[in-house]
Each structure stands twice: as structure tokens, then as C-alpha cells.
Amino acid sequence: MPELPEVETIAKTLMGAHGGAEFSIIDREIQDALVLWEGTLANQLPGDFIARVKNKIIRSVWRRGKFLVFTLSKDTILIHLRMSGDLRMERIIDKTGREIPLQKHDRLVLVFTSGFRLAFNNPRKFGRVWLASDPAEILGDLGPEPLDKALDAGCFHGLLQQHKRQLKPLLMNQHFLAGMGNIYTDEALYRAKLHPLRRSNTLSKEESASLLDSIRFVLQEGIRHNGASIDWVYRGGDYQNHFNVYGRTGEPCPECGTQIKRLIVGQRGTHICPHCQQA
DNA sequence: ATAAACGCCTGACGGC
């Protein structure tokens, strides 16, 4: 499910920003970890992972691209939710003293001494968890953060010029730019009035600047709405009610009224206004 | 260098 705004929303929630301070994982001590599906661990054996996180304290939570990063008193946990991952911070014991059962597809659980636990639910088993002494081991190859002010229009134009690729797959390549996924890429290209198959090196400086502006706009709007909730994977945000093209095949373009068209680009469902976004 | 094809997994949904 999650792209940059959804991961940002989760990170803020785990810092206590939304559901209240008791759901924060900051300064919580990890009492134990349950590895319910071994494949979840990308670079550790279950026994080694559990031993290394036990009795560690979570000092900070942050996001890089679509990765969630927990800095521990020693070592770092990194989580990528991929398509269907979700995190649940919840009480272990309910008010009547009964233990709350784990859910179907819970793959890994961090148990805190505070009486809460963080469950990593992951139906499709695509998501992964890493443990690293240095987070750069995992994050090192990521492209720039789209919301980082150090990335200016001129710089972005230069990056686009370095490739002769279709815009949409390039923007979704995490080595090129970190955090864009299928939805926000479609929305950004629509807002910039650029066709997803346009070659990246054919953009003018003005078009590159407009694209960067559009990327930032849709990401910031996504964050402001606490992300998007779609289908059976629900996160609590409502940005899905503000999509202009994604999932709106056959509906009128808000700008010109032309029917939104669905095509396949880079093996991904892609939504455009054929009038506003000319090839 | 670029991109298509495929694999990894489970679940929802629509058509028959």
C-alpha cells in the first residue's frame, strides 16, 4: 500500500503525533520480538535478530523514501511495507485482563515493556525488516528526497537530462528519486500535464520545474490528509477522495472533461487525461 | 542504457 505520504503518516503516528502519546514507540524498551514468518527478516536469522533487539530502547523514528527507520540505543531496525504491509501499535492485555489475539498475517511483533506491542501485518509477504549497525547499509542507494529543499529545479532538471527514460518508470525508480509510487506518480504527472511515456531528457527547464512542483504538491497534500486509504488496506487517511486521475478511469477530467484513460506503463496501471497529457 | 517479462504472495471483486 504505502508510498511516501503513507509512510510519513505512520512514522508520525509512531512518534505519538496522531493517536496520542501512549501509542508512541519513542523511548520504549523492546522486551522481546516474535518472528512469525522468517522470510520477513531480510538480513538476519530470527535468533540473531531477537537477541540483538532485546532490551534495546527506541530512540527515534524517521522515514527515508518508503523505509521506516527505528534508531535503537544500539543498531537500527528498517522496515519496508511494500504492497500490503501495515503496522499496529496496540495494548497486549485488554481492560478485562485478557490477552488480545494477534491477527491473521501478522509476521513480526515487537513487544514493549510498557504493555504495548507493535505488530507488522503483511498479507502478501512482500514487506521486509532489516537490522543494521549502520542504516546507510540499507538506504545507501536511494535517490534524493523529493521534499528536500536541497533538491532545486535546476538540479532536478539535470537529473532528468541524465536519462532517456519514460517519465513514469523513472520517477518510480527509488534510485532516481525516493518515495514515489504508482498513485502519486500518476497524480504528479497529471498535475504537470506531462505524459507518462515522455522521455525524461526531452523536458524543458520549465517543464522540469513544473514536474518537481507537482510532485511536491501531491506529496504534501497526501501528508496533509494522512495518506490515502484504498480497498481492504485501510490506514485512516482520506487523500483517496482527492485523486484527479488515479482509479478514475472513464470519469471526466476535472480540468477539461475528457474521459480519464487507463493504460499500462512499466507493467503498472496508469491513469491519464488524454487531452491534458499529450504524448 | 532501457524496458519488458516474471516472480514473490494473498485477497477482493466481477462475470459466469
Place this chain on the structure above:
DNA sequence: TGCCGTCAGGCGTTTA
């Protein structure tokens, strides 16, 4: 009701 194809917010590897 069940079966079947299609689709799904991601990404790595292989192939062309």
C-alpha cells in the same frame, strides 16, 4: 455457491 480471470499502493532479477 463455486470457479476463474483480473487486479492490487513494490521491487529485485533475468532476458532482450
